[in-house]
Amino acid sequence: MSVLSVVCTALGDPGKGASLPRLETQLLERIKLKSDQVRIRVASSSVNFADVLQLRGLYQEKLEPPFVPGKEVSGEVIEVGEKVTQFSPGSFVVAVCSSGAFAEECVAPASSCFPLPRGVDVREASAIPIxxxxxxxxxxxxxxxxxxxxxxxxxxxxxxxxxxxxxxxxxxxxxxxxxxxxxxxxxxxxxxxxxxxxxxxxxxxxxxxxxxxxxxxxxxxxxxxxxxxxxxxxxxxxxxxxxxxxxxxxxxxxxxxxxxxxxxxxxxxxxxxxMYLSKAPEVVRESLREVLAWAAEGRLRVPICRSFPLEDARLALGVLHSREAVGKVILRPSAEMQPRL
Ligand SMILES: NC(=O)c1ccc[n+]([C@@H]2O[C@H](COP(=O)([O-])OP(=O)(O)OC[C@H]3O[C@@H](n4cnc5c(N)ncnc54)[C@H](OP(=O)(O)O)[C@@H]3O)[C@@H](O)[C@H]2O)c1
CATH class of the missing domain: 3.40.50.720 (NAD(P)-binding Rossmann-like Domain)
Structure with missing residues (x-):
């Protein structure tokens, strides 16, 4: 099985100008899950300032091309590693990962996945965790x-x-x-x-x-x-x-x-x-539980200004880089997921 993914093949500047990052959409082979990981069918991936820095080679955590950019997703769990007990196929989650979010499917450690309550639109929820x-x-x-x-x-x-x-x-x-x-x-x-x-x-x-x-x-x-x-x-x-x-x-x-x-x-x-996520995960878990509950109750609104298909990842990154973004920019794979509100 192959997965449509955005692949960075050369670093550069996602805005206008001479040195653009090379981003291609490619069909990549599914990777095998480790025992503590989950595979998520992505409803949306959020674009972060850190992605822009990483694609310019300026982020503290460096990645060498080729790599699939992106650090947070929302979606449905479709497979879990043998040691994962807190999620099962059919669970809806938001998740963070070091890379790999700009794709139809994303693999994340179960410890970085958070249950998505009803009332939060799974197609927008990737904009919440970070x-x-x-x-x-x-x-x-x-x-x-x-x-x-x-x-x-x-x-x-x-x-x-x-x-x-x-x-x-x-x-x-x-x-x-x-x-x-x-x-x-x-x-x-x-x-x-x-x-x-x-x-x-x-x-x-x-x-x-x-x-x-x-x-x-x-x-x-x-x-x-x-x-x-x-x-x-x-x-x-x-x-x-x-x-x-x-x-x-x-x-x-x-x-x-x-x-x-x-x-x-x-x-x-x-x-x-x-760093809290690795050093004090229980603090992050409790904090996100409260944030997601507030979002489910309609007390917080997810401020999404633009949504792009995976193929337009560079445009999406450009909106952030040029300071045009008002709130969050997200990517959505073409296979639409239902809102599940
Ligand atoms: N500490 C953490 O854990 C953590 C987590 C997430 C993000 N961050 C950091 O927080 C910052 C904001 O992240 P964000 O996701 O809110 O980014 P964003 O959506 O792109 O917003 C950044 C804002 O910074 C302002 N800004 C001022 N000078 C800028 C410049 N030269 N280039 C770009 N923006 C400029 C812009 O507002 P105006 O156009 O109104 O000036 C822009 O709206 C970034 O530095 C990011 O790395 C830190």
Whole structure:
């Protein structure tokens, strides 16, 4: 049996320009399952910032071509290894893997699969684990966000950003969202932000704008962007604030002055969801259980802006790379799965 898969045969830049990654759709032979793995018929695969970095050879976890990109899927379990007891053929799951998600079928360790409750559309659920898992882990497990606190979200129109906006609102926080341009601005408002700052405004001083929106200061900074935006935001923190370091989408890793952290009693949290998955899997399992339950109850919405067939994986990656994505971009194999709501 062969599986339609997206194969990267050369690294490069998924956006426009000279050095594009070479991506081909190929029929690959099914691999044999290991005893602790499951095989999933993919309903959708989500495109992540990490995929773009990996295809450019810039991600911390390097892969040499040829490889099948992609790190998260949703779908139906169709086969399980002999040691797997928690899933069986017919189980619906979301799953994460180190690679191999951009395909009709995906093999993942059973320990990285999570049961999908009824009420969440299996065709969209691949957009949940990494984005919502990271936002939930950061805000709930690390910052222990409380109702009434002010959360400043940088990169709020992105996949992780829109998840953070929604979860912070659900927890009763006041959300100040920074996103570039009117389309992202509209989205962050629709997903619950109380205040939107347009980072595209000519001559903008982020520090001044945040202080206008939150005169008493920011309790929790949720930072997916890094660079200058971090420096300006740090100046808006109130005494005892917390900084959640999620990512550096700007490509610029900021230095945070230790004296400012000391004087203001600021706590810095480095948050790497993938590492939690291997070091504290029970924390991730409980966090995703809550996120998926909220999604099933309609308290969180999966923000999908574009959906592409596998053959157009490069276009999908390009949407993320060019910063056009508002929320999540997904790939869907051509054989449609029913929603099972
Ligand atoms: N720590 C973790 O476990 C974890 C998990 C998932 C993701 N991440 C990281 O979090 C960051 C955001 O991920 P995501 O999935 O939300 O990505 P995304 O959907 O592409 O969103 C990234 C946002 O960053 C902003 N941005 C600012 N400067 C940028 C630049 N030079 N290039 C691209 N985007 C830029 C963009 O907003 P504007 O256009 O509004 O400026 C964009 O909406 C990435 O760095 C990713 O690696 C970390």
């Amino acid at each position: 984005a919502f898992g990271t936002a939930h882990l950061a805000l709930v497990e690390r910052a222990k966000l409380r109702p009434g606190q002010v959360v400043l979200v940088l990169g709020a129109g992105g996949g992780v950003g829109l998840a953070a906006v929604q979860i912070a609102k659900l927890l009763g926080a006041r959300v100040v969202a920074v996103a570039r341009g009117g389309t992202k601005g509209k989205a962050v408002k629709q997903f619950g932000a109380d205040h939107w700052i347009d980072s595209e405004t000519e001559g903008i001083n982020l520090q001044v704008e945040v202080k206008k929106a939150a005169p008493a200061g920011v309790d929790v900074l949720f930072d997916t962007v890094g660079g200058q935006a971090t420096h300006e935001s740090i100046r808006c923190l109130r005494w005892g604030a917390q900084v959640l370091l999620i990512g550096f989408a700007s490509g610029n890793i900021p230095s945070i002055a230790a004296n400012i952290a000391l004087v203001k009693n600021i706590t810095l949290h480095g948050v790497y969801w993938g």
